[in-house]
Amino acid sequence: MTAPSVGQTGFLQRDPIFRLTRITGRLLLYGLLIVMSLWFLAPLFWMFMSSFMPLDQVGVFPVQWIPRVWMPENFTEALRFWNFGTTFRNTMLITLFSIVGDIGSCTIVAYGFARFRFPYRDTLFLILLATLMLPFAVRLIPVYAAYEAIGWIDTFYPLIVPNFFGNAFYIFICRQFFLGIPQDLLDAAKIDGASEVRIFTKVMIPLAKPAIVVIAILSFQNSWNDFLGPLIYLKDPDLHTLAIGLYKFTSLPGQGGIYNQQMAASTMMVLPVLIVFFLFQKQFIQGANISGLKG
Amino acid sequence: MGLLFISPWIVGVLLFSLFPFVASFLLSFTKYNIVQPPEWIGLDHYNSIFTDDPLFLKSLRNTGVYVGGSVTIRIVLGFALALLLNAKVRFLGLWRTLFYLPSVVPIVALSVIWLYVLNARAGLLNSLLYAIGLPRYRWFADPDIAMIGYLIMSTTWVGVTMVIFLAGLQGIPEEYYDAAKIDGANVFQRLRRVTIPLMTPTIYLNILINIINAFQVFTQVFIMTDGTGGPRDATRTYVLHLFDHAFQYLPPQMGYSSALAWILFMIIFFFTAVIVTTSQRWVFYQGGENGA
Numbered sequence: 311m312t313a314p315s316v317g318q319t320g321f322l323q324r325d326p327i328f329r330l331t332r333i334t335g336r337l338l339l340y341g342l343l344i345v346m347s348l349w350f351l352a353p354l355f356w357m358f359m360s361s362f363m364p365l366d367q368v369g370v371f372p373v374q375w376i377p378r379v380w381m382p383e384n385f386t387e388a389l390r391f392w393n394f395g396t397t398f399r400n401t402m403l404i405t406l407f408s409i410v411g412d413i414g415s416c417t418i419v420a421y422g423f424a425r426f427r428f429p430y431r432d433t434l435f436l437i438l439l440a441t442l443m444l445p446f447a448v449r450l451i452p453v454y455a456a457y458e459a460i461g462w463i464d465t466f467y468p469l470i471v472p473n474f475f476g477n478a479f480y481i482f483i484c485r486q487f488f489l490g491i492p493q494d495l496l497d498a499a500k501i502d503g504a505s506e507v508r509i510f511t512k513v514m515i516p517l518a519k520p521a522i523v524v525i526a527i528l529s530f531q532n533s534w535n536d537f538l539g540p541l542i543y544l545k546d547p548d549l550h551t552l553a554i555g556l557y558k559f560t561s562l563p564g565q566g567g568i569y570n571q572q573m574a575a576s577t578m579m580v581l582p583v584l585i586v587f588f589l590f591q592k593q594f595i596q597g598a599n600i601s602g603l604k605g
Numbered sequence: 606m607g608l609l610f611i612s613p614w615i616v617g618v619l620l621f622s623l624f625p626f627v628a629s630f631l632l633s634f635t636k637y638n639i640v641q642p643p644e645w646i647g648l649d650h651y652n653s654i655f656t657d658d659p660l661f662l663k664s665l666r667n668t669g670v671y672v673g674g675s676v677t678i679r680i681v682l683g684f685a686l687a688l689l690l691n692a693k694v695r696f697l698g699l700w701r702t703l704f705y706l707p708s709v710v711p712i713v714a715l716s717v718i719w720l721y722v723l724n725a726r727a728g729l730l731n732s733l734l735y736a737i738g739l740p741r742y743r744w745f746a747d748p749d750i751a752m753i754g755y756l757i758m759s760t761t762w763v764g765v766t767m768v769i770f771l772a773g774l775q776g777i778p779e780e781y782y783d784a785a786k787i788d789g790a791n792v793f794q795r796l797r798r799v800t801i802p803l804m805t806p807t808i809y810l811n812i813l814i815n816i817i818n819a820f821q822v823f824t825q826v827f828i829m830t831d832g833t834g835g836p837r838d839a840t841r842t843y844v845l846h847l848f849d850h851a852f853q854y855l856p857p858q859m860g861y862s863s864a865l866a867w868i869l870f871m872i873i874f875f876f877t878a879v880i881v882t883t884s885q886r887w888v889f890y891q892g893g894e895n896g897a
Contacts, residue, residue, distance in 0.1 A: 347703045350703060353729060354718070418610050418613060419613055422607045423611060426606055426608075428608050431607065438618070444622060444870070445817070445870055448626060448869070455637075472617065475614060475620065476614035476617045478614075481614060535713075537824045552713075556714065561828075561831050573721075584709070587706070595768055599769055
């Protein structure tokens with residue numbers, strides 16, 4: 311039985327001094343939460359607002375929050391210099407293929423680690439976890455040289471193909487999930503004469519849907535937000551992604567001062583991510599949680 | 606059969622981890638510009654890094670400032686926010702979403718936004734400082750404080766750490782607090798004697814992950830300084846320095862860059878090893894088994 315906690319027993323709550331400190335405590339708590347939310351959201355709110363402002367209003371000190379006149383033409387102007395259509399299509403393409411590759415490879419590999427006994431399995435799994443600690447800078451140069459040698463620079467392959475060979479972290483997530491599925495379920499399928507492949511596709515995959523959604527979201531975030539990969543592998547402007555397009559747009563010579571259009575461009579890149587975030591909040595938070603528990 | 610299932614990963618780890626790991630080690634002893642085959646020069650690169658490259662030490666120091674500052678911010682602020690949200694607040698889901706929101710914004714967009722947050726003339730941060738009567742700073746022009754700007758920006762990702770801590774806090778059984786209350790422990794004693802010890806496994810993993818990531822800080826500095834690490838290399842981070850040699854220098858110095866990469870690997874490995882070995886002394890596992 312849970313012992314009654316002191317704060318909830320009657321005699322203290324009727325004590326005026328106790329109630330007063332409790333109310334101040336709550337006020338302080340919510341005050342802090344509001345201040346912190348403002349801190350986190352103000353930059354994004356300002357991005358959105360300033361993307362509708364006339365240029366001279368963006369440079370005013372102290373900062374102004376509401377557009378003096380609303381100028382949706384900042385967006386059309388930004389689109390004139392920034393090839394949003396092409397970069398958006400390229401980003402979508404890379405992202406979709408990456409998600410497919412990540413889900414396919416990671417579920418298969420995770421199933422292998424979770425449900426089979428084979429020599430060196432635990433050693434191999436430790437190696438998998440160890441690769442999480444390998445800095446990307448160590449891989450960067452040999453991998454780049456290899457792509458250069460096989461003519462993959464200025465193609466999407468370097469950004470897509472590796473995802474078909476499993477991502478250590480997503481495999482970890484998926485394996486944890488598979489381990490939680492009761493063995494009885496698989497034994498029953500086996501008794502019914504289902505093959506391993508059938509058990510995997512017909513029993514495990516449908517059950518693993520929550521884990522797959524988390525992987526899809528992490529993979530989406532990874533590809534959509536990636537900067538370094540497209541920066542070194544995609545030189546042809548027709549192949550640029552949103553991230554590179556936005557970077558080029560904001561660092562274009564002579565474009566340094568058009569803050570309002572730069573904010574309009576940023577808004578256009580951020581909006582799809584925010585929509586996905588609001589649709590799948592729970593899975594985003596789950597993804598973050600699992601990443602904190604790995605190791 | 607199991608090996609068949611994991612075979613994609615085995616191929617992947619050979620191609621994308623083991624091969625580059627070994628190859629970059631070998632390349633670090635060569636002169637290599639991609640166009641011509643690598644030429645063996647022994648320890649020359651390591652020699653010039655340690656004796657002849659003032660930017661090596663500078664970028665290492667800048668990165669050290671970022672690692673120390675941003676990891677502290679993420680752990681302390683993330684833990685504090687998680688404690689606030691764990692105090693039975695209303696609309697918990699809403700607050701959690703609001704705090705987490707900035708971390709999902711693409712880093713390129715965040716960098717563009719923060720260029721104006723930290724803008725000296727009309728930026729948000731200076732407006733805030735002005736409003737509460739504090740002096741304004743030239744965040745990007747003053748070498749002494751340029752890294753501080755990136756530390757302030759790193760609060761953007763506190764939400765991720767907070768969410769992880771919050772999940773940990775919610776896993777602590779209420780009975781422990783009730784028992785402590787009956788023994789007369791006040792809020793601070795409960796925090797020190799119950800909450801923090803039970804949270805050490807989560808704190809430990811977060812310190813580890815954040816240190817490994819923070820050492821590799823690159824993208825925001827690259828975008829916000831247009832690849833220069835300015836002013837006067839005051840924000841040149843280690844990976845930016847390494848990237849410079851491999852991808853911005855002509856001809857590219859891939860061998861030198863590989864040597865820098867391996868030094869970074871050793872540094873990260875060293876920190877990881879120290880944290881892992883000392884963890885036995887301060888990380889408390891319930892029931893002796895790994896709580897994670």
